[in-house]
Amino acid sequence: MNTLSTAIAMDGFVYQPPQSPYMPVIYHDDDIVVFNKPSGLLSVPGRQQAHRESLALRALRVWPDVRVVHRLDMATSGLIVMALNKAAQSHLSRQFQQRQPKKTYLAEVWGHPCESQGGIELPLRCDWPNRPRQIVDHTQGKYALTHWQIIEWREQTALVKLMPVTGRSHQLRVHMQSLGHPIIGDKLYASTPALAAASRLHLHAAQLSFYHPRSNQWLSFESPAQFS
Template identity: 55%
Template structure:
């Protein structure tokens, strides 16, 4: 059973084509199976405008920026940008331990771990390519590192798996962290902090930024 998320879904921008929101941790991106999984970012927005359409998703435990289309043409244009990897996405994570390198990349093939879904796993034979660029950024807590993440691909749980494979699982991660890292935070310390794309109507580049809440 998914608990109801009491935090509001903050709108950062709305016009006739799109709405950009800051999704709180603990809120689904889209509704799950009823009767206990109906609250979501999409369902809340559809109560304002029933034509709202989902373009991409964040894990329930991940907070941060999402864009939704408000009509069929805008939805199609945005979806094409995500599919063609024309959207710039940045995340910030707080991870267990200290990274040896200040920056680098993780490139591993991933697939669903079906007996343990929704978990994902590295599979060099059947997995699909995935690539994440990472860079250490300043953190006030000396025992943990804060990392800027730029996913080139968009596989499910990609950032969580990649950091766990580096030996630095994200704090609060319920799937890939060891008990100490999981208990180090009361939430998943992963936030979608930047989203850049071309406006579907004007085709002008737009960028949205969201402050890290942890």
């Protein structure tokens, strides 16, 4: 396996894709492969050659016809599915376009929300002068909805279950920031104490469910969060 032996500067910080775990596979068959992506690894290659090391590239070395269906932010860990043929990719992509898959994330947020659960319905768009940041924009933003529920109260933080209905870029991170409780370790959206509270983004794709592209069976996968 090819590895990166040196850290790479990327958008003001150092891109140093993890080598262990390298490419954890949760499940695979002739049509799909489900990974447990580590935090710090791009889902797909970046535009620059130095940023090509990614989960998709690592998968391509094993499955030459692997195809991307959806993505996770580089800093987010957890479950992601890829297709192993064109028919599977079309089937899965259609599901994601129609918002059929069910996704649940776990996040550790700074502070204690006043309520134990709720919904955040705020439209989002890219903050072009400050890419890749996203912002709330009630005029030009795209519809975005996130349901959330407190799982555990901690001394200065809370463990929250996040259930996005839409899949906008950085949706969960911006929505929790807008609630006044950013995800700790978030280098883009966290306040100073929230950023200092963790060395990585505490956001993990913990559950993923969808219809198998060949059998049409409803599949569900789980991955416990291991924030460290």
